[in-house]
Amino acid sequence: MIADTIIFIFLIIGLLFNALGVLGLLRFPDVYTRLHASTKATTFGSIFLCLGVVVFAISQYLGTSDSQYLMVITHTIIAVFALAITNAAGSHAIARAAHRSGQKPDPVVVDKLTEAGL
Amino acid sequence: MIPFIVTAFVAFLFYLVLVVGSGSVLFWSWEEIIAGVIIGLVTGVIARKIFCRSENYRMLHPVRLISILIYICGPFLVELTKANLDVAYRVITGNVRPGIIRLHSGMKSDLALTMLAHSITLTPGTLSVDVDGKNHDLFIHVIHLDEGVEKKEAFEAGEIFSYMNIPAWIRRIAE
Numbered sequence: 001m002i003a004d005t006i007i008f009i010f011l012i013i014g015l016l017f018n019a020l021g022v023l024g025l026l027r028f029p030d031v032y033t034r035l036h037a038s039t040k041a042t043t044f045g046s047i048f049l050c051l052g053v054v055v056f057a058i059s060q061y062l063g064t065s066d067s068q069y070l071m072v073i074t075h076t077i078i079a080v081f082a083l084a085i086t087n088a089a090g091s092h093a094i095a096r097a098a099h100r101s102g103q104k105p106d107p108v109v110v111d112k113l114t115e116a117g118l
Numbered sequence: 119m120i121p122f123i124v125t126a127f128v129a130f131l132f133y134l135v136l137v138v139g140s141g142s143v144l145f146w147s148w149e150e151i152i153a154g155v156i157i158g159l160v161t162g163v164i165a166r167k168i169f170c171r172s173e174n175y176r177m178l179h180p181v182r183l184i185s186i187l188i189y190i191c192g193p194f195l196v197e198l199t200k201a202n203l204d205v206a207y208r209v210i211t212g213n214v215r216p217g218i219i220r221l222h223s224g225m226k227s228d229l230a231l232t233m234l235a236h237s238i239t240l241t242p243g244t245l246s247v248d249v250d251g252k253n254h255d256l257f258i259h260v261i262h263l264d265e266g267v268e269k270k271e272a273f274e275a276g277e278i279f280s281y282m283n284i285p286a287w288i289r290r291i292a293e
Contacts, residue, residue: 024209044202070139110217
């Protein structure tokens with residue numbers, strides 16, 4: 001029962017942050033600020049969704065002591081790490097490619113990368 | 119020989135983590151352990167030159183491996199939470215003042231620079247865009263710069279994090 005409450009709280013937080021990521025993708029002005037919304041908010045939201053899965057598996061494991069649920073826990077944790085690493089690397093690659101192809105940040109107060117001319 | 123042993127052992131451990139809960143020997147069955155040994159040996163033969171490319175085994179030190187876990191669960195999680203609340207606030211209000219700044223990373227090895235760039239991308243309102251290969255400077259896109267800060271020529275690595283000293287942790291882990 002208490003596990004159900006914790007799972008609901010985790011799912012609500014995760015969905016909230018994922019929804020904010022989508023909203024930021026629509027609201028922000030240029031590609032870099034949109035990447036902020038789509039990487040950070042979705043990583044954090046997905047971590048909470050995965051935490052919900054982990055709590056569910058732990059509660060099932062304690063209730064039934066079926067060792068298959070251990071596999072659910074480890075696979076979910078590996079998925080979280082893969083998600084965090086690939087999200088960071090992918091957003092970095094998109095930002096670098098955008099800057100190299102001439103897509104300058106549009107509302108900007110300082111741009112040291114264009115000044116450096118790399 | 120050492121690259122082969124390291125790669126085979128890591129592949130074996132990873133396979134065991136993937137099939138945990140399959141039987142009665144601790145958490146594994148004998149079939150899965152034997153399959154893991156075979157897969158580890160094959161992976162060691164195939165991937166030893168890719169996995170141990172730098173011929174430098176300092177990351178095998180157990181203190182470094184444990185401090186990676188402590189770093190992810192402690193300081194990094196604090197900064198990640200703060201960054202997400204900040205970005206959520208900016209999504210709702212639309213109050214942004216973006217800019218690309220230069221950051222003196224101060225890291226010597228490539229692994230430490232990669233970890234710092236990933237940490238920066240996932241934490242406070244910052245996104246690493248490019249790297250200056252000569253002196254290991256990073257170019258960071260910041261979603262909100264305070265008034266007057268953009269005059270500065272370059273930032274130090276500790277300045278963009280608010281609560282924790284992330285660069286010192288990364289230096290302890292990877293250098």
